[in-house]
Amino acid sequence: MNGKINFDSSSISNELKFLLDCLDNETNKQVPISVEPNLDWNLFLKLVRHHRVYPLIYTKLKSAKYIPATIIQSMFYDYQKNTFKMLKLSGEIEKISRLVFENEISTLFLKGPILAADLYGDISQRTSSDIDILVNIDDLDKVESLLIQMGYVKDEYIQTVLNDWKWRHHHFVYFHAEKEIKLEIHWRLNPGPAKEPTFNELWQRKKVSSLPTSYPIYCLGNEDLFLFLTSHGARHGWSRLRWLVDIDRLCKTNLDWDKIMSLLKKYQYSHVAGQTLVLASQLLNTPINKKAKQLTTGSRSNQLAQEALFYIQRFINLHDEPLSEEIASYHKKHLFSLMSFQNKMLFILSFLHPYFEDTITLPLPRKFHFLYFPLRPFLWFWRKTRIQEMS
Structure with missing residues (x-):
């Protein structure tokens, strides 16, 4: 490729181009001057919402005279709603940080208000729908016990056999109905079976978040x-x-x-x-x-x-x-x-490990679950055959 970037973005819409122009060098609050005369502003608003960048776009375009007032008002509503959401999440992060600190549990907070404070300097300038926390897999039970005390309820959506959850998945989900807060507890950064840094390695390279709290909030080092x-x-x-x-x-x-x-x-x-x-x-x-x-x-x-x-x-x-x-x-x-x-080889080999679907195809007592290993190819073939017959 002769040391050059080969990337063609000519197919993107004018509305998306304008959005990218607004996000380009967005720390400069100057409103873009050149605007396509026939932009579909409703489509633009849809793009802004889908890509979750309305805090940045509203801040930059709130005084733009060429944008319909209804569009600006909609973005202001989204911006205001997000600000309240981020304040609520920040408060909850402080409570959780205090609780795990008092119980001597090492935790690393990911994304959300932490990222907003550290990269944007203002929690209102980034959106987030939940709280993400990384812990050592050995501390999962301790953390879950504390969350239950706080009123969180676990979403038991993960179906597992022979402990495959430890590497096929990477987080559990918890909800607090009264506070309307979703929280994810990670023991991996990404789903497996790919190799990644251990929690202890990440902990050694941690940094303290700039989010102002009474207890230290630790997060990933920049690298x-x-x-x-x-x-x-x-x-x-x-x-x-x-x-x-x-x-x-x-x-x-x-x-x-x-x-x-x-x-x-x-x-x-x-x-x-x-x-x-x-x-x-x-x-x-x-x-x-x-x-x-x-x-x-x-x-x-x-x-x-x-x-x-x-x-x-x-x-x-x-x-x-x-x-x-x-x-x-x-x-x-x-x-x-x-x-x-x-990782492709690991992924392919992971199919040899039993899936929860195997326990449904052929229910066995837990003490005989090891038999799913030799039975796995036959159970997979049986399910595929049944699906083809039904289609």
Whole structure:
């Protein structure tokens, strides 16, 4: 590729182009001057909401005379609602931080108000729907007990056999009905079976969040945060521009790129980081560090970035199930293409481990669950045959 980025964004709509123009260098509050005369402002508002960037866009465009007043008013309502939400989440984070601190449980807070405070300097400038906390897997029971005392209820949606939850999944979900707060307790940064830093490694490299609280709130060090935000955004197809804006903000901090390059190599995320930086530089004009430019010139990084436009141009919510057959098929293939060769092998081998569906196909007493290992191919074949007969 001759050391150049090969990325074609010509297919994106004028409304999305204008949104990207507003997000480009968004710390400059100047309103974009050049605007397409026939922009569909309702579509623009839909894009702003879908990509969860209305706090930034409202702040920049609130005084723009060429935007219909109803659009500005809608964005103000979203901005105001989000501010109250972030204040509520921040208060809850302080309560949880105090509780785990008093019980000597090490925790790392991810995303949400923590990210807003550290990268945006103002919790009102980023959206978040929940609280994410990373803990050592050995402390899960302790943390759950504390959450139950606080009034949280666990969503028992994970179905597991032979403890496959420990590596197939990465978090449990809890809800507080009265406070209307969703909380995720992570024991991994991403679903397995891919290799990633241990909690103890992340804890050793932690930093204290700038979110003002009476108890210290610990979060990922910036280099680990880059690895996490990169893998998280890629896994979701960068379907929300909010995640790419996080990367843009993080890249403008004082990152140790030698350390980042070492982490990317160790956990085989170089091509994923390349995808991330291609998207950020081409869509948001994010400056790329000299040491990181090599990540953006590989054909694989550029191809993955091009594939991500499928998500960015559409209103895709991967949590809105069931997904259409087209989106589900595309996402399945894209996730596989994101994996390194080693992780692809691990993923394929993971199919040899029993799934919960096997216990439904052939119920066995728990003490005989080990038999699902040799029976797995036959049970899988039986289910596939039944599905074909019913279709």
